[in-house]
Amino acid sequence: MKHNIQYSLLFLIILIVGCNTGEKIERLIRQSNYVFPKGEKITSNNFTGTVWVKMMGTNDSALNARFGNVTFEPMARTNWHSHPGGQILLITEGQGYYKAQGQPARLLGKGDVVEILPNVVHWHGASPNSEFAHIAISLNTDKGGTVWLQPVTEKEYPK
Numbered sequence: 759m760k761h762n763i764q765y766s767l768l769f770l771i772i773l774i775v776g777c778n779t780g781e782k783i784e785r786l787i788r789q790s791n792y793v794f795p796k797g798e799k800i801t802s803n804n805f806t807g808t809v810w811v812k813m814m815g816t817n818d819s820a821l822n823a824r825f826g827n828v829t830f831e832p833m834a835r836t837n838w839h840s841h842p843g844g845q846i847l848l849i850t851e852g853q854g855y856y857k858a859q860g861q862p863a864r865l866l867g868k869g870d871v872v873e874i875l876p877n878v879v880h881w882h883g884a885s886p887n888s889e890f891a892h893i894a895i896s897l898n899t900d901k902g903g904t905v906w907l908q909p910v911t912e913k914e915y916p917k
Contacts (some may be wrong), residue, residue: 793850794827794893804906807834807883814893822900829891830854835883835915838907840876847872847882854890855916856882858897863916866890876901881910886917 780813797812813826822843829851849858849870856872858864859879866872867881874880876898882888896904 777779794891796829796891797827804837804839804904805834805883806837806909807831809834819900822898823895824899825893825895827891828894829889830884832884832888832890833886833915834890835910836881837909838879838881840879840905840907841874841896842876842902842905843896843900844876844878845874846895847874847892848895849891850893851889851891853885853888854883854892856880857907857910857914857916866892879907883910 793799794814795812797810800809802809808831809813810829811826815821817824827850835855845869847866849866849868849872851868854866855863855905856866856874857880858874864872865885872882882892
């Protein structure tokens with residue numbers, strides 16, 4: 759009952775502030791269903807397709823970790839990259855892929871966890887027919903930030 763009231767209020771607020779297209783309303787309702795905020799659409803040469811990022815927590819160097827929610831539209835993905843301190847992915851929505859260099863791509867879904875050792879070259883992103891979201895945790899950031907490499911080619915991307 760509480761959720762129905764919240765969704766009704768959200769709908770009314772959308773109408774009041776002038777959001778007059780069905781597409782905008784649908785997008786806002788879909789975003790309200792996420793556990794973590796979808797964040798801002800990013801423009802970066804390190805990604806293919808449409809991606810949203812919401813960094814979470816503080817940038818306190820005492821923890822030596824950075825984490826954020828990353829959401830990919832279908833077929834969107836990172837470039838090949840590595841993390842000097844390693845990375846953990848906690849899959850929260852949809853279906854996507856993780857692929858380490860020299861290994862087959864792994865299909866991932868909600869609830870999956872990927873542990874990526876330091877300096878492993880890899881990419882991750884959405885499958886062709888599903889939005890995909892994960893919490894990305896960069897570990898031991900005192901060892902350096904993400905090392906970005908070339909885009910994943912159409913031939914490398916599983917379909």
